[in-house]
Amino acid sequence: MKYQIAFSIFLMFSSIYSADSLKYTLINELDVAAPADDVWALIASKDAPKTFEMLLPGMFEKLEIIEGDGGVGTVLLVVYPPGSVPLSNEEKFVTIDNHKRLKEILQTKGGYLDMGVTFYMESFQIFPKGRNSCVWKSVVKYEVPDELASNVSSLISVEGLLTMAKAAAKYVVDSKKQSTNY
DSSP, X not given: OOOOOOEEOOOOOEEEEETTEEEEXXXXXXXXXXXXXXXXXXXXXXXXXXXXXXXXXXXXXXXXXXXXXXXXXXXXXXXXXXXXXXXXXXXXXXXXXXXXXXXXXXXXXXXXXXXXXXXXEEEEEEEEOSTTOEEEEEEEEEEEEGGGHHHHTTTOOSHHXXXXXXXXXXXXXXXXXXXXXX
């Protein structure tokens, strides 16, 4: 059985001007050769931060749950390697919807907020695409005052979420392969 993840990137970069603030949405979609329920189980898991830290050595200096149990309301401290911009932030899991297979994570402290961004949210949503495949949709939404947009917009991308999606997809596909080989 050949491992394959076909991916297509749909990067939508939209900006909407409103009341001296710009709103941006960045979107990526990744085709995954695994059932939606299997991929969602990893994302929705209360151990997801530990799993991503294991799957992506070097991407994070530390992922630490500082409040909660990994479910809705959990606050996570994210520390990136030295030299990263931003170096750290706190984020809160605000939505984990098993029916929609949607996880939303709101940045609440530090990070881009310290650089003038007034709202920053990442989300993951899994859509079935046949019995043994799905689409992993990653979205970054943020708002920034007009005068700061040029300073921070070049730092914010969906690439980190794509890296996470690819690593998680490979993990799920490889785990499924191993379980069928026994």
